[in-house]
Amino acid sequence: MSPAPTVVENPAFKHPAFNRIPPWVRAKLSPLAIEKIQAVYEWVENECIPREQIMKAQLEGKRWVTPPLIHELRDKAKQRGLFNLFLPNHFKESPGLTNLEYSCCAELMGRCYWAAQTMNCHAPETGNIELLAKYCSEEQKKKWLAPLMEGTASSAYSMTEPDVASSDATNIGISMRREGDEYVINGRKLYGNCLWNKDLTFYILMGLSDPENPDKWHRHTMIIVPCNTPGIQQVRNLTIMGYDHAPEGHGEYLYTNVRVPAANVILGEGRAFEIAQGRLGPGRIHHCMRLIGQCERAYELALVRCTDPRKRPRGKLIGEFDSNIERVAQMRLELDAARLVVLNAADTMDLLGNKAGKRAIAQSKILVPAMATKWIDECMQIYGGMGVTQHTPLPEMWTYARFVRLADGPDAAHRHQVGREEMKTAGGFRERNEAYKRRYKELAEKYGEKYVSFD
Ligand SMILES: Cc1cc2nc3c(=O)[nH]c(=O)nc-3n(C[C@H](O)[C@H](O)[C@H](O)COP(=O)(O)OP(=O)(O)OC[C@H]3O[C@@H](n4cnc5c(N)ncnc54)[C@H](O)[C@@H]3O)c2cc1C
Known part of the structure; x- marks a missing residue:
């Protein structure tokens, strides 16, 4: 039993x-x-x-x-x-x-x-x-x-730059020169919260401290930069698809001779990549977890609209059209599947650690924002003209899902990484395939059948 x-x-x-x-x-x-x-x-x-x-x-x-x-x-x-x-x-x-x-x-x-x-x-x-x-x-x-x-301080993460392809962080170029007990920082940064909000206390900044190091993985350093350090200038707040995302926002920064105590270096000079690897796993997965909840809310709103008795094109409820019944079914299915991907990534991190969970985290980061943008878009469509206005939270939800396709690394970069790792497994499959063929040859002889080679 x-x-x-x-x-x-x-x-x-x-x-x-x-x-x-x-x-x-x-x-x-x-x-x-x-x-x-x-x-x-x-x-x-x-x-x-x-x-x-x-x-x-x-x-x-x-x-x-x-x-x-x-x-x-x-x-x-x-x-x-x-x-x-x-x-x-x-x-x-x-x-x-x-x-x-x-x-x-x-x-x-x-x-x-x-x-x-x-x-x-x-x-x-x-x-x-x-x-x-x-x-x-x-x-x-x-x-x-x-x-x-x-909760008495607030921080920003400052890695991305406007002058380089920052999805490959080895390109980060803001200069971080050691002078006695200080580092002097010069350059530009894109993103990190908006300095106009006075609650912002410090940045965790990634800078180029050892440009001549032949090992590109040890040229960069992470340092804590207090927001009130002289020489930091916020050029503007970046809008995301027109939203200012106040009161946190997204700053664009110019650093001119910004002096920071060397005691603010995290882990040690040249160790930024060790840290960046450790940081991005959890950050990425948290966005995906929340996106699942956001999609559930969009889904519920779509069902509300589908059954609104005041809305009857051609005399039928919106949810009585086959196309919408199928939409709802497909959204339910893909949303439940995406949740499993996220939960699997979280469980893998618990059981094997963040490093071993890298692929599962990347899978979530690739799948969830794409799934969310697709289905929130469909929910907007179910709402008709109202769906793209401030009468529903759907446009803001869509914008969030859309920017998570980029924030913490673009999905293309994650796909590239997952794909490259997968290609490395091909050798094992080739061997296995050869073994199938050898065995087939033996069996063909045993059964007295003609061996057919397709090579
Ligand atoms: C709303 C929002 C908030 C953000 N918050 C922060 C923050 O707080 N701190 C911070 O430092 N950054 C932040 N970012 C920046 C974000 O992390 C970067 O935009 C992202 O890492 C991509 O870097 P990039 O913009 O330099 O694009 P690039 O590196 O120039 O990439 C551009 C495009 O090239 C393609 N590409 C890149 N690499 C590959 C690859 N390996 N394979 C195939 N195609 C590829 C992709 O299509 C990619 O979108 C934020 C971004 C957004 C949109």
Whole structure:
């Protein structure tokens, strides 16, 4: 007799927070995770989504001031133990969830664009906190990591540059010259949060410190640059498909003789690539987790519109047309499949580490934003003309999914990397294929059949 299905019987899983979590994942959830997933669900549904329009209203006319609502919610979320849930349980600073458990929380956060921020689980903070927790000295942690985790400081990640192809980070060219106990930085940077928001405290900057080093993997260094350092000039805020993304924004920067203490170097001179590898895995996967939640929200909106009794072209509900029934089915299918890809990546990171999870992370990064842009676009179409206006959150959702195809590395670069790795496995398949042929030859002789070669 097969064992009783204990996962299904656990009464906690009757809570709607667990509706979309597959049984194999439920089976791995700790009691702490079950409690947190439920709490995140309640938080997003009751404290964030109903306040979406209030957030917009508070930003009107004061684009670069963090709205009072965010401060209020962050204080509350911290008191409820919902801060920093993303930091995996192998860090001593972690609240105790695995990457897989956090995926379930992050999906729920993705249902509201800024919910993650209220829980200090937003980009680039998550990637930066993990970086500092992993690579900083204890002294640096006290100074830079602790305030980030407390939510009293805010950081940006500054790698991309306008003058080079930054998807290949060996090209990064901003000059970082050592002078005594300082580094002097000169050059341009694209992206990293907007300095107009006074809450921004520091940048984690990748610069070229040893251009003559024959080893291109050891020419670069990461350093913490406080925002108030003289010589940093923000040229403009970048808009993304027309959105300014206030109050965090995306700055474009000019560095002119910016002097930073050498004590701010992370891990050591020339070790930026070691750090960059460690940072991008978690950052990438968090975006994908949230995109799944965002797609669920778009899906729900599409169903609402499909069944709106006021909208009856040719006398039928929108959802009564076969084309829309099929659209809904296909979106459901691809969304569920994409979730499995993300959960697999998170589980692989837990079981084998971020390095071994590289391919699974890349798979998520390639698949999820493409899936999300495609289906949010279809949801807009179901909404007709209203779908591309501010009457629905769909255009903002689509923009988020679209930029994640680029942020943390373009999908083409990930496909290139995955494809190259896969090509390396061809040798094994060639050998196996030859073995099939040899065996076929033996069997042809045994059965007295003619051996047919197609080579
Ligand atoms: C909204 C948003 C937020 C961002 N936030 C940050 C941030 O906080 N900090 C930061 O440092 N950067 C940030 N970025 C920048 C982002 O990481 C880079 O834009 C990205 O890594 C690509 O670098 P690039 O723009 O220099 O493009 P390039 O490197 O010039 O690449 C251009 C195109 O070339 C093609 N290509 C590149 N490599 C390959 C390859 N291996 N195989 C096939 N085709 C390839 C792709 O089509 C790619 O899109 C952000 C970007 C966006 C859109």
